[in-house]
Amino acid sequence: MDQFVIQGGTQLAGEVTISGAKNAALPILFAALLADGKSTFRNVPQLRDIGTTEALLKTLGAEVAWQGDTLVVDGSCVDKVLAPYELVKQMRASVLALGPLLARFGQAQVSLPGGCAIGARPVDLHIQGLARMGADIKVENGYIHAKSAGRLKGAEIFMDMVSVGATENLLMAATLADGRTVLENAAQEPEVVDLANCLIAMGAKISGAGSKCIVIDGVERLQGCEHAILPDRIETGTFLVAAAMSGGEVLCRHADYHSLEPVIEKLRAANALIELRDDQIYLDMRGRELKAVNIKTMPHPGFPTDMQAQFTALNVVAKGSATITETIFENRFMHVPELQRMGANIRLEGNTAICGDTTRLTGAQVMATDLRASASLILTGIVAEGETVVDRIYHVDRGYQRIEDKLSRLGANIKRRHN
Ligand SMILES: CC(=O)N[C@H]1[C@@H](OP(=O)(O)OP(=O)(O)OC[C@H]2O[C@@H](n3ccc(=O)[nH]c3=O)[C@H](O)[C@@H]2O)O[C@H](CO)[C@@H](O)[C@@H]1O
Ligand SMILES: C=C(OP(=O)(O)O)C(=O)O
Numbered sequence: 001m002d003q004f005v006i007q008g009g010t011q012l013a014g015e016v017t018i019s020g021a022k023n024a025a026l027p028i029l030f031a032a033l034l035a036d037g038k039s040t041f042r043n044v045p046q047l048r049d050i051g052t053t054e055a056l057l058k059t060l061g062a063e064v065a066w067q068g069d070t071l072v073v074d075g076s077c078v079d080k081v082l083a084p085y086e087l088v089k090q091m092r093a094s095v096l097a098l099g100p101l102l103a104r105f106g107q108a109q110v111s112l113p114g115g116c117a118i119g120a121r122p123v124d125l126h127i128q129g130l131a132r133m134g135a136d137i138k139v140e141n142g143y144i145h146a147k148s149a150g151r152l153k154g155a156e157i158f159m160d161m162v163s164v165g166a167t168e169n170l171l172m173a174a175t176l177a178d179g180r181t182v183l184e185n186a187a188q189e190p191e192v193v194d195l196a197n198c199l200i201a202m203g204a205k206i207s208g209a210g211s212k213c214i215v216i217d218g219v220e221r222l223q224g225c226e227h228a229i230l231p232d233r234i235e236t237g238t239f240l241v242a243a244a245m246s247g248g249e250v251l252c253r254h255a256d257y258h259s260l261e262p263v264i265e266k267l268r269a270a271n272a273l274i275e276l277r278d279d280q281i282y283l284d285m286r287g288r289e290l291k292a293v294n295i296k297t298m299p300h301p302g303f304p305t306d307m308q309a310q311f312t313a314l315n316v317v318a319k320g321s322a323t324i325t326e327t328i329f330e331n332r333f334m335h336v337p338e339l340q341r342m343g344a345n346i347r348l349e350g351n352t353a354i355c356g357d358t359t360r361l362t363g364a365q366v367m368a369t370d371l372r373a374s375a376s377l378i379l380t381g382i383v384a385e386g387e388t389v390v391d392r393i394y395h396v397d398r399g400y401q402r403i404e405d406k407l408s409r410l411g412a413n414i415k416r417r418h419n
Helices: 022-034 048-059 092-105 124-132 164-174 190-201 233-245 257-269 305-317 335-341 371-383 394-399 403-409
Strands: 003-007 015-017 038-042 063-067 070-074 107-111 136-140 143-147 156-158 180-184 205-207 213-217 226-228 249-253 273-277 280-284 322-325 346-349 352-355 365-367 387-391 413-417
Touching: 003 371, 015 403, 022 038, 022 048, 022 070, 022 092, 022 164, 022 190, 048 063, 048 070, 048 092, 048 394, 092 107, 092 124, 092 143, 092 164, 124 136, 124 156, 124 164, 164 180, 164 190, 164 213, 190 205, 190 226, 233 249, 233 257, 233 280, 233 305, 233 371, 257 273, 257 280, 305 322, 305 335, 305 346, 305 352, 305 371, 335 346, 335 365, 335 371, 371 387, 371 394, 371 403, 371 413, 403 413
Parallel strands: 015 249, 038 226, 156 180, 365 387
Antiparallel strands: 003 387, 003 413, 038 070, 063 070, 107 143, 136 143, 180 213, 205 213, 249 280, 273 280, 322 352, 346 352
C-alpha cells in the first residue's frame, strides 16, 4: 500500500490549479445513464472514485472514453441495471445509479452501500422518495431491488433531514417521471446546482435548484449534453488551509469562491488575508498570527463537514483555543487520535473537539482513515518537526488529484512511497 513521506517545517508559496469537483462529477456521470445519447463532460478530475464510476458505467453497458480531462459517456448503449457489490463497496456514491436506472428502464438492482469510517450513512431517504414516486422497492440479500410499473410518477416529497445524495438521486429520477415532482427540504449544495444545470442541458425541466424546494416537471426523454464540472471547493479549501497553517501564501487558480463563502469567512476570522479575483482566490498568511476559530458543520450554506478535519488541523497550529462541532456525521473525528500522536492538544467531548494551544508538533507515523482525515494529517505533517509517514493513502486518492504533485509545487517536501 502506498504511503506519503513528508519532511515537515516548510512554508508553502506559489500557485495551484484546482481540479473539477469530485462531488459534482460523480452524480453528473451517473446522470449520463438518463440520456439517450453521448454526453461530453469537461474538467473531470482524475481520481480513484471517478475510475470506480467509469467501471460501473461500463458494467451497465455505457461506452466511456477519456480525452484529456474530458470524459465522453454514451448512455444510449446502457442495457444492464445491476450495480454490483464489488463496485459499490469501493464507493458509496454508486447508489446514485439507482434513480437514473429506475427512471429510464423501470428497474434497478443496486447493492446497499453500507456504512463507512465516518458514519452509518443509511440510504432510507433515497428509498422512501423513490417509493413515493410509485416504485416498488425491496431490500434483500444486500441489494436494493427497485421496479416501477411504467414510468415513475411525480410526487411531493418532504425529506425530514437534508441529504445531498437523496436530493441528487430523486432529482435525477424525477426528470423522467410522469408529471411534477416537488422536493422539499432539498440540499442546497453547489454540487446539486451543478447537477441540475447538467440535467437542464440534457433537456430536463427543473427550477429552484440551490434553494430548499426543487420543482421538476418530467419529460419524455433526455438527450446527451456538454457540461463543464464546477471547480472543487473542498480541494480549494484544503490548499487555502495548507498555506495558512504553514504561514505562507497561495494563489488558487480556476477556483469558485461563491461556493466557498463559509470557508473563506472562517479563514478571514483566522486572520488570513484573502483576495478574491474572478476565478482565483489568493491567501497570504506571511507575517500574520494564525488564530484558532470555532466551527460547527452544517448543510450548505453552512460550514461544510468535508472541511472539518482540515480546520481541526488548522486549530492545532493556531494560537488560542476553539471548538469544532460536527453535526452531519456521527463519527467524523478519526483524525483526532492521529493528530494527538503528533502532539496536538485536542480533547474530544461527544461531537465536539476542543483544541487548545499546542506547544510542539512532531512528525509521526499516522494512519489515514477517510478522505478528509487523510488531508488533515498531510497538512499537519507539512508543518510538524521532522518526518511524517501517512499510511493508507488510497483514501486521499479517492478525492484529490495527485495532491503530492500540487503540494510539491508549492514547496512541500512530500513523496509517494510504493510499498
Ligand atoms: C459524493 C458526495 O457528494 N458526498 C458528499 C455527500 O455525501 P452524502 O450524499 O452521502 O451525504 P448526505 O447529505 O446524504 O448525508 C447527510 C446526513 O444524512 C444522513 N442520511 C442521508 C441519507 C439518508 O437516506 N438517510 C440519512 O440518514 C447521513 O447518514 C448523514 O448523517 O454529502 C456529504 C454532506 O455534505 C458530504 O460529506 C459528502 O462528501
Ligand atoms: C465524505 C466524502 O465523500 P463520500 O461521500 O464519497 O464518502 C468527502 O468527499 O469528503
